[in-house]
Amino acid sequence: MLVSETRAQVRYAETDQMGVVYHANYLVWFELGRTALLESVGLDYVHLEKQGFVSPVIEIEAKYKSPVRYGDQVTIKTWLKDYDGLRIRYAYEVLVEDRLCATGESVHVCVRAQDGRPVAMRRNLPQWHEVYEGLKSGAISRLRRSGEAER
Amino acid sequence: MLVSETRAQVRYAETDQMGVVYHANYLVWFELGRTALLESVGLDYVHLEKQGFVSPVIEIEAKYKSPVRYGDQVTIKTWLKDYDGLRIRYAYEVLVEDRLCATGESVHVCVRAQDGRPVAMRRNLPQWHEVYEGLKSGAISRLRRSGEAER
Amino acid sequence: MLVSETRAQVRYAETDQMGVVYHANYLVWFELGRTALLESVGLDYVHLEKQGFVSPVIEIEAKYKSPVRYGDQVTIKTWLKDYDGLRIRYAYEVLVEDRLCATGESVHVCVRAQDGRPVAMRRNLPQWHEVYEGLKSGAISRLRRSGEAER
Amino acid sequence: MLVSETRAQVRYAETDQMGVVYHANYLVWFELGRTALLESVGLDYVHLEKQGFVSPVIEIEAKYKSPVRYGDQVTIKTWLKDYDGLRIRYAYEVLVEDRLCATGESVHVCVRAQDGRPVAMRRNLPQWHEVYEGLKSGAISRLRRSGEAER
Numbered sequence: 001m002l003v004s005e006t007r008a009q010v011r012y013a014e015t016d017q018m019g020v021v022y023h024a025n026y027l028v029w030f031e032l033g034r035t036a037l038l039e040s041v042g043l044d045y046v047h048l049e050k051q052g053f054v055s056p057v058i059e060i061e062a063k064y065k066s067p068v069r070y071g072d073q074v075t076i077k078t079w080l081k082d083y084d085g086l087r088i089r090y091a092y093e094v095l096v097e098d099r100l101c102a103t104g105e106s107v108h109v110c111v112r113a114q115d116g117r118p119v120a121m122r123r124n125l126p127q128w129h130e131v132y133e134g135l136k137s138g139a140i141s142r143l144r145r146s147g148e149a150e151r
Numbered sequence: 152m153l154v155s156e157t158r159a160q161v162r163y164a165e166t167d168q169m170g171v172v173y174h175a176n177y178l179v180w181f182e183l184g185r186t187a188l189l190e191s192v193g194l195d196y197v198h199l200e201k202q203g204f205v206s207p208v209i210e211i212e213a214k215y216k217s218p219v220r221y222g223d224q225v226t227i228k229t230w231l232k233d234y235d236g237l238r239i240r241y242a243y244e245v246l247v248e249d250r251l252c253a254t255g256e257s258v259h260v261c262v263r264a265q266d267g268r269p270v271a272m273r274r275n276l277p278q279w280h281e282v283y284e285g286l287k288s289g290a291i292s293r294l295r296r297s298g299e300a301e302r
Numbered sequence: 303m304l305v306s307e308t309r310a311q312v313r314y315a316e317t318d319q320m321g322v323v324y325h326a327n328y329l330v331w332f333e334l335g336r337t338a339l340l341e342s343v344g345l346d347y348v349h350l351e352k353q354g355f356v357s358p359v360i361e362i363e364a365k366y367k368s369p370v371r372y373g374d375q376v377t378i379k380t381w382l383k384d385y386d387g388l389r390i391r392y393a394y395e396v397l398v399e400d401r402l403c404a405t406g407e408s409v410h411v412c413v414r415a416q417d418g419r420p421v422a423m424r425r426n427l428p429q430w431h432e433v434y435e436g437l438k439s440g441a442i443s444r445l446r447r448s449g450e451a452e453r
Numbered sequence: 454m455l456v457s458e459t460r461a462q463v464r465y466a467e468t469d470q471m472g473v474v475y476h477a478n479y480l481v482w483f484e485l486g487r488t489a490l491l492e493s494v495g496l497d498y499v500h501l502e503k504q505g506f507v508s509p510v511i512e513i514e515a516k517y518k519s520p521v522r523y524g525d526q527v528t529i530k531t532w533l534k535d536y537d538g539l540r541i542r543y544a545y546e547v548l549v550e551d552r553l554c555a556t557g558e559s560v561h562v563c564v565r566a567q568d569g570r571p572v573a574m575r576r577n578l579p580q581w582h583e584v585y586e587g588l589k590s591g592a593i594s595r596l597r598r599s600g601e602a603e604r
């Protein structure tokens with residue numbers, strides 16, 4: 001199974017008065033993880049939107065196990081957990097060094113930007129369909145290029 | 152069952168380039184819903200923190216059913232779904248007029264701010280325990296005062 | 303001079319680990335103030351975007367005088383400070399009760415969404431031009447309707 | 454003059470429905486720039502807070518010259534513009550490749566976390582005072598270590 005790893009520095013803006021990162025901001029980290037995974041397998045979300053599609057989140061969940069603080073650097077592990085031709089389910093782990101701080105999952109569809117209607121991936125976005133199938137089956141198991149640069 | 156209703160105007164800052172409210176911002180609305188529910192039953196979160204406790208989110212989930220846009224006014228319905236003396240589970244609905252846009256749940260504990268250790272509510276925060284029990288059993292079924300003012 | 307007043311409850315999400323509202327979030331309050339002022343004089347920003355225009359911020363400044371905390375309710379006073387047919391300058395005050403917490407100003411233009419080119423207001427958005435002139439000259443000096451409801 | 458350069462990938466969460474980065478989010482980039490500059494000269498903000506001080510923003514301004522979009526990578530240039538023993542003024546430039554997208558400045562003081570009173574840097578934070586003086590005079594003109602790692 002291909003697991004993308006990307007890193008993010010905690011921003012002061014992301015903390016709250018409990019002195020830890022505010023829980024909603026983990027969802028933004030999940031987004032960074034997805035972006036890194038997609039890039040690592042050659043998929044370009046900006047291009048998908050230019051073709052007239054968007055890929056909204058339809059479900060999200062997170063479990064918070066250990067707080068993250070300003071000064072920490074988080075590692076976000078992301079992988080494709082399920083795909084049925086319409087819905088894509090990603091899974092996430094957020095770590096600070098070896099400490100598991102949060103886990104999560106999100107489900108996405110692709111919809112036509114114009115009318116918001118979900119589209120079958122195989123017909124409308126065959127390249128994406130093929131990669132998702134490859135990730136699900138394990139046929140794609142190595143990063144085409146490092147997903148860890150910069151982010 | 153006591154259901155708090157509170158309202159929020161969509162902020163431009165909350166939208167993203169899909170032209171809809173970014174999914175992580177619904178979690179902030181859930182927080183507004185919780186605040187309104189707590190206030191409606193006479194619980195004061197600011198005071199809880201002054202006593203040396205905080206109440207972090209340990210689990211969250213959301214299902215997005217219909218997009219919310221700038222110019223919309225959302226109604227957030229919030230109620231206590233479960234309570235076991237340690238964990239509090241809230242449930243949420245986000246509506247624009249009669250359209251159900253999202254549902255969600257969150258689980259919280261109370262912890263000592265100093266060391267992050269969870270505390271038994273009955274012993275440490277008896278007023279909160281009593282209200283949670285009352286909400287769970289249905290003994291508290293009317294708002295003490297309007298939870299709909301301002302927010 | 304017409305001064306719009308609108309109110310906002312501080313959100314937990316808006317605090318940072320200093321225990322006060324993070325400075326960038328005041329800019330969102332300024333936006334709420336602008337929205338309230340525009341609505342109070344019958345201008346509808348959602349409609350402006352539907353006509354193919356957007357109104358980006360080109361300059362912003364804020365001075366922070368006294369911290370705002372979770373539990374506070376802020377009042378945002380907003381007025382038109384200057385207008386030259388192209389640029390609109392708003393001024394803001396953020397107060398908690400009688401305590402002045404911040405002041406600010408922002409400058410905006412209207413641009414065509416398609417190409418980002420600034421447009422002369424008089425020709426392209428005559429209703430907006432007329433109201434801005436009225437605000438500047440003082441001819442519009444009373445709110446058409448309360449800008450203080452809900453927001 | 455020592456200019457720190459740090460980079461950030463635009464996050465989807467940072468865009469708004471204009472299809473560009475929401476203006477308040479540039480202030481978070483300024484913060485990343487400050488953090489990078491401080492680290493590059495060996496100052497540790499986390500440690501400053503552990504000593505009982507915080508360094509709030511008391512003034513901020515930004516000029517937006519060209520929009521930044523999802524998919525862009527921004528470079529944030531940061532330098533110390535002025536220092537009088539009490540107030541520190543930073544200046545910023547945000548670029549996408551060679552395109553200057555925004556400029557800004559911010560003014561900070563150090564205050565005792567306990568009571569919010571500003572403190573004279575020389576007496577209370579001599580290491581910080583010395584570095585600020587060195588940056589102002591130009592005596593510190595090279596990065597001690599790369600400020601461009603990760604961020």
